[in-house]
Amino acid sequence: MSWRSALLRSVNGVIGAAGWQLQPRSFDFDDRLESPTHLAAMHGAMAAQIAPWLERQTLFVAKPLPDLTAEIATFYAAFLDSPFRRQLGESRYNNCLWLHLLARSIEPDLIIDSGTYTGASSWALSRGAPAAKVASFDIDLSNLKLRLPTVTYVEADWTTFDLAPYAGKKILVYFDDHVDQARRLLEARARGIPLAIFDDDFTLGAFPAMAHDGAALPKVEFVLDETLRDGDEIVWRNRGQLARWRIDRGYLDRARAAVRATERVPSTSLVTGIHQTPYRIVSLHHDG
Numbered sequence: 105m106s107w108r109s110a111l112l113r114s115v116n117g118v119i120g121a122a123g124w125q126l127q128p129r130s131f132d133f134d135d136r137l138e139s140p141t142h143l144a145a146m147h148g149a150m151a152a153q154i155a156p157w158l159e160r161q162t163l164f165v166a167k168p169l170p171d172l173t174a175e176i177a178t179f180y181a182a183f184l185d186s187p188f189r190r191q192l193g194e195s196r197y198n199n200c201l202w203l204h205l206l207a208r209s210i211e212p213d214l215i216i217d218s219g220t221y222t223g224a225s226s227w228a229l230s231r232g233a234p235a236a237k238v239a240s241f242d243i244d245l246s247n248l249k250l251r252l253p254t255v256t257y258v259e260a261d262w263t264t265f266d267l268a269p270y271a272g273k274k275i276l277v278y279f280d281d282h283v284d285q286a287r288r289l290l291e292a293r294a295r296g297i298p299l300a301i302f303d304d305d306f307t308l309g310a311f312p313a314m315a316h317d318g319a320a321l322p323k324v325e326f327v328l329d330e331t332l333r334d335g336d337e338i339v340w341r342n343r344g345q346l347a348r349w350r351i352d353r354g355y356l357d358r359a360r361a362a363v364r365a366t367e368r369v370p371s372t373s374l375v376t377g378i379h380q381t382p383y384r385i386v387s388l389h390h391d392g
């Protein structure tokens with residue numbers, strides 16, 4: 105055992121009693137393929153997952169992306185050079201790639217990025233749609249790592265943004281903000297947004313570690329789950345403490361009514377070994 109591992113073990117032995125542990129700092133692709141042929145095979149495998157899904161899309165009009173493997177290879181190189189490889193809450197490689205390709209394929213005029221944090225999602229979205237206006241919102245912009253001249257960063261909720269100048273334009277919204285996703289569906293519908301991407305749409309079994317004291321509930325998964333009964337409590341344990349969320353079926357149903365059609369993107373975790381919950385894409389009904 106190296107002296108580093110021995111030191112880590114003994115420190116963890118001491119602080120473990122308080123429920124903490126130190127881990128070596130890690131970044132996406134610290135350990136990665138280097139042989140060009142096999143790296144190209146990884147990009148090809150990614151393209152093989154993504155291309156058929158984009159080609160059969162009915163949630164949005166998808167522009168064909170010729171030579172997807174080359175596009176992915178270029179994005180991979182840019183990601184390696186980016187400041188977004190740390191694994192502490194920002195979007196990781198697979199999701200950043202999806203944002204880039206979705207933006208490329210959808211070609212929106214305006215992209216709203218709700219939940220800026222270090223700026224990874226706005227970076228990926230604006231790379232994918234360089235001609236689009238990108239507005240990125242967070243209630244705390246102090247973690248921003250890279251301020252792009254092509255992105256407008258706003259320290260506020262997205263509902264403060266005036267959409268009137270974009271009437272009739274193609275708008276795409278990305279929600280990655282730890283906010284109740286039923287509320288986001290209702291806001292998006294009321295504001296005439298046709299298409300939204302949701303991160304962190306965890307299933308009933310997977311949400312407890314990411315419930316943010318219940319503020320991030322309900323998920324779109326709950327909205328779509330007709331087995332959830334009005335008045336029942338969902339009870340979970342978080343860091344030893346019990347937490348509860350009471351089901352309001354009427355609220356879930358109102359949010360459900362905003363959804364015209366929805367599906368998740370395919371999981372690409374097996375290709376890169378980076379595990380993230382696949383995005384949910386929602387096509388919304390319009391009011392009026």
Ligand SMILES: C[S@@+](CC[C@H](N)C(=O)[O-])C[C@H]1O[C@@H](n2cnc3c(N)ncnc32)[C@H](O)[C@@H]1O
Nearest residue numbers: 194195219220221224225241242243261280281
């Ligand atoms: C998971 S991080 C976002 C990660 C980022 N999209 C990325 O790709 O790396 C969630 C962020 O949502 C922010 N947030 C919380 N409430 C918000 C709100 N009402 N509007 C926008 N952002 C909010 C938090 O401050 C936090 O920075």
